[in-house]
Amino acid sequence: MLAGEAEQKKRRRSTNYPLEFKRRLAQQACDESVSVAQLAMQHGLNTNMVFRWRRQLRAGLLGTATQFLPVALAAESKVPAGVGIGDAGSIEIQLGQATIRIHGVPDPATLALVLQGLRP
Template sequence: MDTIETKKRTRVRAYPAEFKAQLVAECEQPGASVAKVALAHGLNANMLHTWRRDAGGTPAGGKPGAQPEFVSLPLPAPTVPATSSIRIELRRGATSVAVSWPTDAADACAAWLRELLR
């Protein structure tokens, strides 16, 4: 006689919407970790990530897939005192050479230094 084996069906647990919302809100708190919140409630972090995605929450606070908005900030122009200079000091054994170069010619100083170090 042939016997048919039946597989035991695992039941997927359903969580109330209020519980999900509470955990998603906990994850949005400053300094909160999704993994810690999930562990504290005996859940897998992947499940909590899914709930956050379904709720529209992301770590950046925007919609999933949305690009963050670029915000341009005006910055003051860097000021270099007119009297400042680039000072390079080279030492080899007992010999020491110091060179001062005006900052407004920094590109020429860089080219000179590249040639010197070749």
């Protein structure tokens, strides 16, 4: 046996964990009351791997399942003549005591950045 072959046999083979497993642990790691180190230890994982999965989850790279949020529709308002529908639209998002209002037609890239910033 050559030295290179012995070295290859010593290396641990990386495991491909199921996406749902990664997502579940990453979601648990997002909870401030959970110790990421203890979570990793419970599952026999390296802590850095769980931190990486958490970053990937927050970046939307783990294909997070669709989550529905409660939506309340305001009473319809009359749009004045000559005003386009896009000019009269608005979006309002309430998070705790903060309220985000977007009036008119937002730039799609800016809106995407705002909505990404709302993710936990």
